[in-house]
Structure formats: C-alpha cells, structure tokens
Amino acid sequence: DAGITQSPRHKVTETGTPVTLRCHQTENHRYMYWYRQDPGHGLRLIHYSYGVKDTDKGEVSDGYSVSRSKTEDFLLTLESATSSQTSVYFCAISEDRRYGYTFGSGTRLTVV
Amino acid sequence: QKEVEQNSGPLSVPEGAIASLNCTYSDRGSQSFFWYRQYSGKSPELIMFIYSNGDKEDGRFTAQLNKASQYVSLLIRDSQPSDSATYLCAVNKGNTGKLIFGQGTTLQVKP
Numbered sequence: 001d002a003g004i005t006q007s008p009r010h011k012v013t014e015t016g017t018p019v020t021l022r023c024h025q026t027e028n029h030r031y032m033y034w035y036r037q038d039p040g041h042g043l044r045l046i047h048y049s050y051g052v053k054d055t056d057k058g059e060v061s062d063g064y065s066v067s068r069s070k071t072e073d074f075l076l077t078l079e080s081a082t083s084s085q086t087s088v089y090f091c092a093i094s095e096d097r098r099y100g101y102t103f104g105s106g107t108r109l110t111v112v
Numbered sequence: 113q114k115e116v117e118q119n120s121g122p123l124s125v126p127e128g129a130i131a132s133l134n135c136t137y138s139d140r141g142s143q144s145f146f147w148y149r150q151y152s153g154k155s156p157e158l159i160m161f162i163y164s165n166g167d168k169e170d171g172r173f174t175a176q177l178n179k180a181s182q183y184v185s186l187l188i189r190d191s192q193p194s195d196s197a198t199y200l201c202a203v204n205k206g207n208t209g210k211l212i213f214g215q216g217t218t219l220q221v222k223p
Contacts, residue, residue: 033211042216043200045212048210058210090156097204100144100146100161100202100211101158101211103155105154
C-alpha cells in the first residue's frame with residue numbers, strides 16, 4: 001500500500017479503556033489523515049495533519065486525539081473507548097492535496 | 113443535504129456494458145474531485161481525479177465534471193466482473209485538501 005502501514009490490523013478492547021492506533025509511512029508525505037468508515041455513514045474525517053506537530057480536527061473528532069512527532073508517524077488515540085467507536089479506521093497520506101490520498105489497509109476496532 | 117451524494121445502488125450491469133456512476137456535491141468552492149474503488153473488506157484505491165469541466169479518460173474509465181450543475185460522473189466501459197466493487201466519490205472541500213466522501217455506489221457486473 002504505497003509505503004503506508006497501520007497497526008494493529010484488528011483490535012478488541014473494553015469500554016472505557018484508552019486505545020492508540022498507529023499509522024506509519026515511508027513516503028515522506030506531508031499530509032496525513034485519519035478516517036473512520038461505518039455502514040450508512042461512509043468515510044468520515046476524524047483528524048488530519050499538515051506537518052510535524054501541526055494537526056487539526058475533522059468532522060467527527062469528539063473522543064479522539066492525535067499526535068505527530070515525526071513525519072512518518074501519525075497516532076490516533078481514543079481517550080476512553082465507547083461502543084460507538086467500533087468501526088474500521090483508515091489512515092491516508094498525501095504528498096499534494098490536489099492529487100488525492102493513498103489509504104492504508106485499515107484497522108478494525110471493536111469496543112465491547 | 114449531504115455534502116456529497118451518491119445513489120447507494122446496487123447498480124447491476126451485464127458484462128461488457130457501460131456502467132454509469134453519478135455524484136452531486138454542494139460546495140461550489142470545490143476544485144478537485146476524485147473517484148475511489150473499494151472492494152469488500154479492502155481499503156479505497158484512487159482510480160481517477162478531475163479538476164476541469166468536461167471529460168477525462170483513462171483506459172476504460174471516463175470521469176465527467178460539470179461544475180455549473182455540481183455533478184461528477186464515472187463511466188466504466190466494457191464492464192468486467194472484476195469491476196464489481198463500491199465506488200466512492202470524493203470532493204476536495206473548499207480546496208483545503210480535506211476530502212469529503214459520498215457513501216458510495218455498489219456496482220455489480222454480471223457475467
């Protein structure tokens with residue numbers, strides 16, 4: 001997937017626990033994004049980054065935080081997981097905002 | 113009104129036919145438009161992008177853009193069973209680089 005890796009691929013966690021998902025890229029792309037995909041809602045932007053330590057909120061950011069301390073890594077943290085955060089999470093990278101994204105393979109998260 | 117709207121389908125076409133997928137968007141400031149294909153259980157992959165009014169062709173795929181009507185379409189010629197997937201339309205919101213996705217249209221190509 002064009003040098004983008006998400007980990008873990010699958011995770012089951014309990015309600016109320018913190019969870020961190022990792023996105024790692026080897027493309028040196030400036031822009032990184034986190035989306036969630038749910039039936040009936042499609043892909044929705046959670047947070048994005050336009051450089052190291054530069055992040056901003058997307059349309060569904062409540063309950064999520066992000067960090068980007070290095071160009072290659074973008075972390076998504078669910079501060080206290082809830083069942084409504086059960087979803088498939090996709091990371092995406094972009095070298096130039098005009099040309100679209102490349103997506104990672106996704107993380108399937110289940111909160112029980 | 114959703115920012116990007118697609119008919120969820122399924123759209124069923126016979127093998128060899130032309131499949132026509134449509135998308136409308138609400139933000140007139142949007143400048144770039146994308147079509148992604150997503151197979152079941154897989155991640156979206158970019159198949160085409162278009163900026164200018166008119167048609168853009170790439171192999172069996174043609175993207176069409178009409179900014180006045182706020183309408184984007186994707187034509188797939190000589191459809192194959194391997195084209196069976198969900199097709200996602202995405203719009204660069206206000207040219208910010210943030211892509212807003214439609215819910216996708218499921219295409220079924222029957223042999």
